[in-house]
Amino acid sequence: MSPSRRRPSTRRGSQAEATEREQAAQLQTATYRISEAANAAEDLSQLFRAVHDIIGELMPAKNLYIALYDVAAGLLSFPYWVDEHDPPPAPHALERGLTEYVLRTGQPLLATAEVHEELRRRGEAELVGAPSLAWIGVPLKAHDRTIGVLVAQTYTEGIRFGEREKNILQFVSTQVAMAIERKRAEEAVRTSEARLKALLDSGLDACVTMDETGRITSWSAAAETVFGWPASAAIGRSLATTIIPPQHREGHARGLARFLETGEGPILRQRIEITALHRDGREFPVELTVTPIRLADRWLFGAFVRDLTEEKHAEQALQKEVGEREAAERLLRQVIDADPSLVFVKDRDGKFVLVNKAVADIYGTTVEAQVGKTDADFNPNMEEVEHFLRDDRAVMDSRRPKVVAEESVTNPATGVTRWFQTVKVPLLSPDGEARRVLGVATDITERKRAEEALRRSEASYRGLVEHAAYGIYRATGDGKFLMVNPALFTMLGYGSGEELLKVDIARDLYVDPKAGVRILERCEQFGSAIEEVAWRRRDGRVITVRLNGRPVRAPDGMLECFEFIVDDVTEQRALEERLRQTQKMEAVGRLAGGIAHDFNNLLTAILGSVDFLRRALGPEHPEQAETEEIQKAAVRAADLTRQLLAFSRQQVLAPRVLELDALVTNLEKMLRRLIGEDVELRFAAKASRATVRADPGQLEQVIVNLVVNARDAMPRGGRLTIETASVELDAAYAREHGTVEPGRYVMLAVTDTGVGIDRAAQARLFEPFFTTKEFGKGTGLGLATAYGIVKQSGGYIWVYSEPGRGATFKVYLPRVEHAGESVAAPQPTARALGGTETILLAEDETAVRNLARRVLEKHGYKLLLAATGQDGVRLAKEHAGPIDLLVTDVVMPEMGGRELAQHLTARQPGLKVLYLSGYTDDAIVHHGVLDAGVAFLQKPFKPDELARKIREVLDAP
Numbered sequence: 004m005s006p007s008r009r010r011p012s013t014r015r016g017s018q019a020e021a022t023e024r025e026q027a028a029q030l031q032t033a034t035y036r037i038s039e040a041a042n043a044a045e046d047l048s049q050l051f052r053a054v055h056d057i058i059g060e061l062m063p064a065k066n067l068y069i070a071l072y073d074v075a076a077g078l079l080s081f082p083y084w085v086d087e088h089d090p091p092p093a094p095h096a097l098e099r100g101l102t103e104y105v106l107r108t109g110q111p112l113l114a115t116a117e118v119h120e121e122l123r124r125r126g127e128a129e130l131v132g133a134p135s136l137a138w139i140g141v142p143l144k145a146h147d148r149t150i151g152v153l154v155a156q157t158y159t160e161g162i163r164f165g166e167r168e169k170n171i172l173q174f175v176s177t178q179v180a181m182a183i184e185r186k187r188a189e190e191a192v193r194t195s196e197a198r199l200k201a202l203l204d205s206g207l208d209a210c211v212t213m214d215e216t217g218r219i220t221s222w223s224a225a226a227e228t229v230f231g232w233p234a235s236a237a238i239g240r241s242l243a244t245t246i247i248p249p250q251h252r253e254g255h256a257r258g259l260a261r262f263l264e265t266g267e268g269p270i271l272r273q274r275i276e277i278t279a280l281h282r283d284g285r286e287f288p289v290e291l292t293v294t295p296i297r298l299a300d301r302w303l304f305g306a307f308v309r310d311l312t313e314e315k316h317a318e319q320a321l322q323k324e325v326g327e328r329e330a331a332e333r334l335l336r337q338v339i340d341a342d343p344s345l346v347f348v349k350d351r352d353g354k355f356v357l358v359n360k361a362v363a364d365i366y367g368t369t370v371e372a373q374v375g376k377t378d379a380d381f382n383p384n385m386e387e388v389e390h391f392l393r394d395d396r397a398v399m400d401s402r403r404p405k406v407v408a409e410e411s412v413t414n415p416a417t418g419v420t421r422w423f424q425t426v427k428v429p430l431l432s433p434d435g436e437a438r439r440v441l442g443v444a445t446d447i448t449e450r451k452r453a454e455e456a457l458r459r460s461e462a463s464y465r466g467l468v469e470h471a472a473y474g475i476y477r478a479t480g481d482g483k484f485l486m487v488n489p490a491l492f493t494m495l496g497y498g499s500g501e502e503l504l505k506v507d508i509a510r511d512l513y514v515d516p517k518a519g520v521r522i523l524e525r526c527e528q529f530g531s532a533i534e535e536v537a538w539r540r541r542d543g544r545v546i547t548v549r550l551n552g553r554p555v556r557a558p559d560g561m562l563e564c565f566e567f568i569v570d571d572v573t574e575q576r577a578l579e580e581r582l583r584q585t586q587k588m589e590a591v592g593r594l595a596g597g598i599a600h601d602f603n604n605l606l607t608a609i610l611g612s613v614d615f616l617r618r619a620l621g622p623e624h625p626e627q628a629e630t631e632e633i634q635k636a637a638v639r640a641a642d643l644t645r646q647l648l649a650f651s652r653q654q655v656l657a658p659r660v661l662e663l664d665a666l667v668t669n670l671e672k673m674l675r676r677l678i679g680e681d682v683e684l685r686f687a688a689k690a691s692r693a694t695v696r697a698d699p700g701q702l703e704q705v706i707v708n709l710v711v712n713a714r715d716a717m718p719r720g721g722r723l724t725i726e727t728a729s730v731e732l733d734a735a736y737a738r739e740h741g742t743v744e745p746g747r748y749v750m751l752a753v754t755d756t757g758v759g760i761d762r763a764a765q766a767r768l769f770e771p772f773f774t775t776k777e778f779g780k781g782t783g784l785g786l787a788t789a790y791g792i793v794k795q796s797g798g799y800i801w802v803y804s805e806p807g808r809g810a811t812f813k814v815y816l817p818r819v820e821h822a823g824e825s826v827a828a829p830q831p832t833a834r835a836l837g838g839t840e841t842i843l844l845a846e847d848e849t850a851v852r853n854l855a856r857r858v859l860e861k862h863g864y865k866l867l868l869a870a871t872g873q874d875g876v877r878l879a880k881e882h883a884g885p886i887d888l889l890v891t892d893v894v895m896p897e898m899g900g901r902e903l904a905q906h907l908t909a910r911q912p913g914l915k916v917l918y919l920s921g922y923t924d925d926a927i928v929h930h931g932v933l934d935a936g937v938a939f940l941q942k943p944f945k946p947d948e949l950a951r952k953i954r955e956v957l958d959a960p
Contacts, residue, residue: 872898
């Protein structure tokens with residue numbers, strides 16, 4: 004550059020740098036694309052076309068070819084040729100063209116006409132083909148050797164090549180050479196594999212290859228025949244699941260893992276015989292040879308497999324033929340010697356031709372010594388010997404088998420007689436003559452004795468045992484049934500006696516096997532035993548049975564078996580337990596009700612007197628606080644008596660037809676405040692407008708008590724679920740729960756996730772004053788109150804719980820088919836408490852009578868006071884005017900309140916009556932439910948409550 008010329012601006016320099024960066028990026032992208040093309044191309048021609056397209060995006064490359072040199076053949080070929088003038092040359096030896104020049108020098112060449120003329124002049128290159136305006140050739144090098152030349156040339160005016168184009172070709176040439184080498188190698192492998200496959204497919208043995216992951220990579224034609232899998236289905240599958248039986252797959256996996264880790268394998272490079280798996284599932288013998296092959300960085304395993312099925316069959320047939328006679332003789336000897344029966348073969352002279360060990364033992368000799376001898380040589384009973392000889396000859400002469408059902412043989416030396424059943428068969432010679440007889444005699448002495456004993460036993464006991472209502476069985480000392488009657492297998496849930504006879508008594512029947520051992524020991528020790536134990540039926544249900552057993556002994560005193568009579572007392576014991584629980588609850592209820600009655604009279608007087616006292620003292624009096632504490636204590640005592648009355652089912656109920664879902668919904672807000680924030684409350688109302696008949700206030704008390712109990716069972720919080728549903732309790736449920744009547748019910752369930760309740764606590768859960776809470780945390784009346792209210796409402800309450808698993812209390816109330824009434828609380832109507840009417844007050848308790856007198860006189864009423872019912876009748880007769888209201892205690896000596904009311908209403912129809920009582924009585928209530936239209940005030944009450952109730956009754960139409 005001349006110094007006089009201006010330096011290029013900074014902006015132009017920046018543009019040049021940007022252009023260079025862009026070109027560099029294009030070249031990098033091109034090399035990456037060539038690499039990708041090498042991976043994607045199926046063959047070299049497809050790769051060359053892709054390379055041409057990529058180069059054409061970088062520079063003018065309309066005319067481009069690739070020349071490759073085969074050193075071994077000494078030929079230069081042109082596998083890719085695109086030229087607008089010349090056709091592709093045929094492969095030829097190296098000449099003096101520009102392509103050969105680049106190949107020889109290993110250097111890139113940018114050849115213009117001038118450069119080419121200079122090379123021609125020096126004798127280094129000659130013109131081949133049509134002359135081009137510019138020609139670029141770069142060597143293709145792989146691993147420091149030149150494998151070919153990449154050439155681009157132009158014939159078009161205006162298109163010239165320079166250093167840039169040469170650099171482009173030179174830059175991509177390395178990637179092109181690598182791609183060519185890789186694709187050549189792949190094609191070589193494919194060619195080699197094709198040759199190998201052709202060779203293997205022509206072989207008789209199956210050839211299979213597997214990669215190091217256990218997948219099949221090749222599968223010869225013979226393999227298709229041997230294993231039944233076509234190559235298209237087998238290649239790519241797991242070798243283990245394709246041809247290895249399931250029992251050997253784990254060993255195959257271990258062997259493969261061991262080889263990959265250590266390079267060692269116990270079955271490699273040797274012939275072994277194993278079992279293979281055919282596609283149809285059958286297993287067959289094969290001879291296997293496995294050879295590992297290392298390919299670069301991975302292993303390939305080649306296996307040659309020969310089907311040995313036919314070979315094994317032939318071998319087995321040969322072995323069978325060779326050893327058949329020897330095996331037959333050995334087998335015959337083993338069989339007859341193992342048979343406890345007497346097996347013998349005699350000829351017509353009575354000589355033993357063959358005997359087994361049992362015959363030799365009977366005669367006190369050996370098999371070898373007895374063969375060739377007759378019965379006379381061993382048996383001194385000649386009459387018996389002659390009988391045997393005549394009988395044997397008769398069988399041979401008849402040529403027909405004979406069965407001697409029973410024949411006795413007496414040992415003259417010992418005098419012992421034993422019984423045999425003998426089968427005799429004539430053995431025919433090839434000429435059809437019977438010269439020998441085969442005899443098999445079975446000792447049936449013990450069986451005959453057992454049959455006789457069994458006949459005697461069956462004659463004595465069959466009728467008794469088969470028709471007995473109790474279960475009867477006989478069993479061995481080790482727990483095996485010998486005999487069972489129909490009542491027993493029915494009791495235990497089995498379909499037949501044969502089925503029960505297979506059961507192991509100790510293992511399958513006794514819940515506690517030690518109990519079975521104990522009762523057998525007592526039978527042996529005392530001659531009999533009676534005991535109640537737990538047995539398990541076939542369906543798994545546990546029953547309680549009373550066993551009455553005795554040992555059965557043989558005449559010689561030896562123990563033969565045990566005989567038992569079995570009575571299922573499960574239901575009886577359950578009823579007894581429920582009866583005891585019911586009687587206990589009723590006794591406690593009667594006691595609680597009696598106490599509550601007396602306390603209610605006392606509390607009525609206390610509450611009334613303290614109310615008068617507080618009014619007399621005035622709000623500012625210093626003793627007002629003390630009287631308030633007395634009143635609070637009395638109110639608490641009244642609450643306790645109400646709970647006792649509820650438990651004893653002597654609380655007066657005012658039932659209505661109501662929807663249980665609606666009642667629970669109305670309680671939701673109050674219950675959420677009651678349980679606190681650490682307990683999640685869920686409702687699942689599924690009773691679908693089902694109705695029950697119950698006192699809504701008392702039913703709410705049941706729900707509150709159950710919710711409080713659940714809350715206290717979850718000191719760290721938890722989940723409390725209240726659920727309702729319509730249910731049908733069937734006869735099976737009624738039997739299981741004893742006192743339940745089958746029918747339609749509405750169920751209320753309260754479930755918590757608390758600490759749970761053990762069985763001991765569940766047995767006493769509904770008893771008054773029973774509590775599991777710590778001292779001062781509960782009265783023990785909450786669940787007892789709920790129990791009493793539910794029972795008085797005609798329902799049932801059950802608890803289901805396990806320690807640590809929470810608890811569920813379920814209440815079942817009879818469903819009624821009537822529309823439900825509103826369960827909203829009634830709003831009190833404000834009215835004056837006083838009046839001028841005439842009231843006859845009958846109350847036998849002096850303190851209550853005096854309190855009522857003071858209250859009513861204070862409110863302006865005219866009073867007639869009676870201490871008994873008869874006093875009331877007398878006063879009514881003596882009173883000249885009408886009586887507006889009778890206020891009477893229900894229970895009084897001589898004449899009760901109901902009878903008094905009947906007397907007075909007979910004289911004065913329309914007389915209004917208000918009953919007072921501390922507990923229920925059938926005079927005005929039935930089972931705790933108030934008769935319709937009857938006015939009632941529960942003791943204890945406050946003065947204002949009495950005045951308000953009297954005004955309410957007087958004002959009623």
